[in-house]
């Protein structure tokens with residue numbers, strides 16, 4: 146049996162001779178044993194070692210053994226307890242079993258009796274461990290399956306076709322880390338899944354982790370796992386993300402938000418492909434690929450010393466940038482058609498059609514929320530629409546906020562640009578002329594002259 150699977154036993158009995166003898170009996174066996182002759186000594190050992198089994202004498206001087214049993218079952222629910230009772234004290238035995246003791250032994254007993262009791266407990270503990278590991282794997286697998294269903298990627302624009310090509314190339318290099326950038330809702334997680342499921346890692350786990358959603362104190366143990374008893378709340382051994390994604394892909398979403406102290410540890414793990422659980426010394430080999438994503442300018446984070454340059458280099462062996470939807474308007478129509486199809490089926494409205502005015506309207510919109518926003522708009526329209534045709538009224542978008550592409554801006558006409566800049570500065574400063582002049586870097590009098598000259602409105606047009 147591997148060292149980390151050895152059962153740890155604590156013997157708590159006030160008779161020193163007894164604890165020594167029993168402990169001696171375990172020396173050559175497959176158990177690690179600890180001795181305590183008072184409740185205080187026992188508690189100290191329980192907090193510093195991940196004890197699996199407690200052999201407890203319920204007749205300790207000055208304390209009620211049943212109270213100790215209640216306390217340990219509460220603090221360490223996965224630890225098993227065998228109680229030792231005096232001959233004829235059936236009442237205590239019944240109470241102890243009701244409080245969750247696994248077995249009991251009546252003094253005097255033969256070492257053989259205790260060996261049998263421990264082996265029984267050991268089998269039970271091993272089963273529990275295996276079950277726990279399976280549960281952890283299962284929850285990730287079912288998440289992977291769910292995600293698999295939602296991984297159709299629609300697009301016809303040259304820009305998105307290039308993203309596709311890059312994703313397929315990344316799938317063919319299963320050991321290269323990939324960094325995906327792009328605004329929120331552009332499909333970064335979708336592309337990450339496509340890379341995973343198109344390559345040889347597809348039969349292993351795709352584990353998606355959003356590090357900004359996990360508290361900093363928990364992050365290390367979530368990534369590296371922990372050993373039972375290594376900190377308050379660590380009641381069982383736990384695999385970390387790196388171990389769970391052995392053979393598969395670890396998707397690190399919002400990578401730019403990763404705390405600095407963890408960045409160093411992630412860098413080491415990704416270089417060495419070896420991890421050590423919190424509170425343990427054993428080194429565990431694991432073969433994962435990291436795909437990370439961010440909608441922040443990660444180079445700026447590096448400049449501000451919020452992100453390690455060496456980790457960035459490690460993560461972006463391959464870099465895929467997904468352009469915003471407004472930069473590839475050709476994709477709006479096929480995407481909308483796809484989402485209408487999906488939601489019309491889901492909400493049982495099979496004969497729904499989309500009028501051309503909807504496409505015209507959406508082509509003029511700038512989609513700050515990208516594909517996610519388009520998807521939500523389609524879902525909402527289908528839920529609320531009464532007839533069989535989706536019209537412009539079913540899409541509450543304001544086309545005026547579409548920002549003109551750079552080449553549409555009147556870039557050479559000085560006057561027009563000056564007027565536009567002044568209007569923008571006034572609006573941003575809530576029509577406070579001093580603040581607008583400061584923002585423009587000119588004197589307030591100069592601003593007043595220009596406002597008069599160009600007859601620019603100085604009040605909020607919405608008032």
Ligand SMILES: Nc1ncnc2c1ncn2[C@@H]1O[C@H](COP(=O)(O)OP(=O)(O)OP(=O)(O)O)[C@@H](O)[C@H]1O
Pocket residue numbers: 295297298299300327328329330331332333334335336398438439440480516517520
């Ligand atoms: N090209 C596409 N085809 C089909 N669905 C898409 C496409 N791009 C994005 N989606 C859908 O849009 C939604 C948002 O995509 P995703 O979660 O991958 O975006 P993201 O870039 O990771 O966003 P965030 O930065 O907010 O996490 C998802 O429901 C996804 O299925």
Ligand SMILES: [Mg+2]
Pocket residue numbers: 333334398438
């Ligand atoms: Mg995402």
